[in-house]
Amino acid sequence: MSENILTTESPSNHQGLDQKSVLEILTGINEEDKSVPLSVEKVIPQIEALVEVTVEKMKSGGRLFYIGAGTSGRLGIVDASECPPTYGVPHGMVVGIMAGGDSAIRKAVEFAEDDLEQAWKDLSEHKISNKDVLIGIAASGRTPYVIGGLKKANGEGIVTGCIVCNQGSEVAQNAKFPVEVVVGPEYVTGSTRMKSGTAQKLVLNMVSTAVMIRLGKVKGNRMVDMQLSNEKLVDRGTKMVMQELTDLTYDEAQKLLLETGSVRRAVLKGQK
Known part of the structure; x- marks a missing residue:
């Protein structure tokens, strides 16, 4: 896929942002954001397939891993970190890993996402195996850190999925269960922490929530195993x-x- 046609990098639908009033800026952002849930709705069958295989693996004692860089990596870490307090599952059952390590959660680590080998090294520290599921998160769908991790996991017989925001990306091509949520140009051209990040967060919510419900961590509509931490x-x-x-x-x-x-x-x- 040519870099020139990446949907996530295409020019904003809104011109002259620096000349707009605050109200115009906020209204424009909101207009763009309204399209995101509709884009997610279109790929529910892809999300369903990923959830079904994840539930199957986790019922047999497997774990769920997320890998990503930048905003995508942070979103995976947030989702993973919220599973133990919300559903009472052990720490380490859902694991978020990002390029650059924990220090990159707050401060970007230059070029960390460009290493094809590092993701597998990070995953190996957790002794990932073919009992587990690995989901790569990358708005662009071209992040080397994620691509390398998925390729190696496939070679080890591990179930792989992804959440990307471009069609036909290399990340998706290396995921057995790809989720491709194409949300269109960002309000600020290329700022994928906006619509793309929102779409990824929505999909992560759907994946982890549906998995935990199917694992019996919800009774009726209640989080009956949540931690009593405050x-x-x-x-x-x-x-x-x-x-x-x-x-x-x-x-x-x-x-x-x-x-x-x-x-x-x-x-x-x-x-x-």
């Missing part, structure tokens, strides 16, 4: 217990919750 979550959990065990007062439900450590265990104990 007062807000203790309060939320207490109210969940009260909804399931309607004869308990707030104080009784909270006591039971704190004794058992989770909504799921509190409800099970209360039903005995």
